Amino acid sequence: MKNLKWAGIAAIFLLTSLSSAQVNLAGTYAMTLDEDFPERLPGPEIGDYLGIPLNAAARAHAEAWDASLLTLPEYQCRVHPIDYVPSFFNIRIWEERDKDSQQLIAYHEHHEAWGTERTIWMDGRPHPPDYALHTSQGFSTGKWDGEILTVTTTHLKQGWIRRNGIPRSDRAIVYENYIKHGNHLTWVTVIHDPAYLTEPFIRTRDFVESPGLVMGAYPCESVVEVVMPKGKIPHHLPGTNEFLAEFPARYGIPVEAAMGGAETMYPEYQLKLKTLPKPPPLKKN
C-alpha cells in the first residue's frame, strides 16, 4: 500500500513535469545592441526598404509618409505594436499559474519602452471572433514546441514594419518563437500580412537575462508641439518626397534595391545588385 502511494505521487510529479515547459522563461532581460542597431535605437532611414518583402501598396504608403505625422497629439503616444516591440529596450516575463492546479495559464510581458504589456495565453482558449477589438499587442496564444515557445497573435491594430512608413495591416498574423540559450533569449517574429507583404517577413532580436534589472516608468502625455490646422495630416504627395533619394545616394545603393521587395531578401540578389546603376553621391551643403 505504501509503495502504491509513492508510485502515485511519482506519477503525479512525472505528469506535472511533462505537461509544463522544459524552459523557464520568467525573468528580466536586457536588450543587446549588437544586432540591427539602427533599428533598435536611432531608427531606419527614410526610403530604406532593403530586405523587406513589401508590395507596391506598402511602398506607396512609405513614400507618402512624413515624420511630421508624429508631432500630432493623437500620434505622439502611440505604442509600438507587438511585432515591433522587440526592437526596444528591456523586457520582463512572468508566469500566471492556477493557484490550485499550478497549471500554466499565461505568460505576461512588460516592455520598458512605452510601458506596454501583453499576455500569451497558454490554457488553450480560442482567439476572439473577428469583430472583437484589435489592439497594438493583439491576442496571443502559445504552446511549447520542445524547448521553444511558439506564439500566434491575431487581432492586431494597423502598425508598422519599420519606423519609416512601411505599414503592417490589421489583417496580419504574427508568429513568434522564444528560444532560450543559457541566459540568452532570442525572440523571433514572423509577420504574415496579406495586405502589404508578398512573403512572410522574419526578424530576430536578442536579449540577455539580467536578474537585477530595474525598469523605469514610461509616462507619455500628448501636447500640441506644432500648431497646425485641425484635420491636417502631414504627408508627401506622390512624386514629391525628395528625402527618398538620400538613403541610396548616401550609401551608394542602387535606387531599385533601396525600394525593397521580396527579391532583396535573398543572397542571390547580390549578383543582380552588381548590375544595377548606382546613384550619384549626395551633394554636401
Added chain:
Amino acid sequence: MRLKLFERAFALTVVAAGLGYAQQNQDFSKVEIHVLPVQGQVYMLVGQGGNITVQAGADGVFLVDTMYAPLADKIVAAIRTISKGPIRYIVDTHVHGDHTGGNEPLRKAGSTITGGNVSADIKDSAEGAQIIAHQNILNRMSAAKGPDAAKSAAWPTDTFVGDEKDIFFNGEGIQVIHIPAAHTDGDSIVFFRRSDVISTGDLFTTTNYPVIDLDRGGSIQGFIAGLQKIVDTIIPVYGQEGGTMVVPGHGRLCDLGDVIEYREMAIIIRDRIQDMVGKGMTLEQVKAAKPTLDYDPLYGSTTGFWTTDKFVEAVYKSLKDNKK
C-alpha cells in the same frame, strides 16, 4: 483566416444590398446575430447590414440602427440575452436601408416611455418604441416616391434639426450629434457618455472606403469633418488605445487608434485628388494615377456597389463641385 471569411460576408452583404441598400433578394435565413459586450451598458450586435448598438439598463433598451426587417426576430432574441426590458428608443444614424430596414418591426417590439407607464387603453401605449433621427431622414423616408420612401410605420417618430439631441436614459446622458453633409445629409453619431462608447453609423467603418452618397447630400469634406468630430470626442486610456470605444457602421469594434488610421486615409486621399483637380486632371486621369494605391489592400474593391473607382469618383465630384 476567420477575418477573411468575415470580410467576404460583408462584401456579399454590400453587393447584395445594391445601391439602394435594399433587403430584396438577400437570404437572411442563415444569418446569425452575434452579441459583443463593449463596455458599461453598451453592446454591439453583428449580423448582416449595419452593426446595431444596444444600451440596456433598468429603464429598458436603447438601440442605434436596426439592420434589416427580416432579421428582426433574431435581433430581438439577441437583445433578450442582454435585457428583458422594453425597447424604448431607436436612433437611425442615417437613411440607408441596411441601417433602417428593421425600423418597423423593432419599433413594434418596443414601447415608448409613455406607453410603458400608462394603461393600455390609451392609444399611444401600443405605438411602439420611439424612433429618433435627423429631420432629413424623415424627409427622405416620407417622400411620396424615391429610393428611400418607406411605410409610415418605419418613419422616425421624433426628429431633430440643428446640432444635437440629448436624452438621459439608463442613468447616462446620450448625445445624438448631427454631422452635416458627410455620408449623407442626415447623419448622426451617438455618444453614450457614462459607458464611454460612440456609435458612428457609416461615418466610420473598417471594411471599405468612405461611402460618400452624393445623391443623398454627402461630401468628402463633411465626411472628414465627421471623422474629426469622432476623434475629438474620444479620450484614450494610454497609447491611443482603450478609453472611449467605437462601434463602427460595419466591421469590428474599434477605438481611437483605428479611427485615426481611417481619418488619415480619408485626408491623404482627399489631398491627393484635390491636388489633381487643381492641376485640371480629368476623372479618368485621376483614376489612372491610382490615388488610393496604398490603401486598396485594406478598403479597395473592384466588385460590389462601392468599388474603389466609385469612391474616387465621389471624392473627385465632391471636390470639383466644391460641396461642403
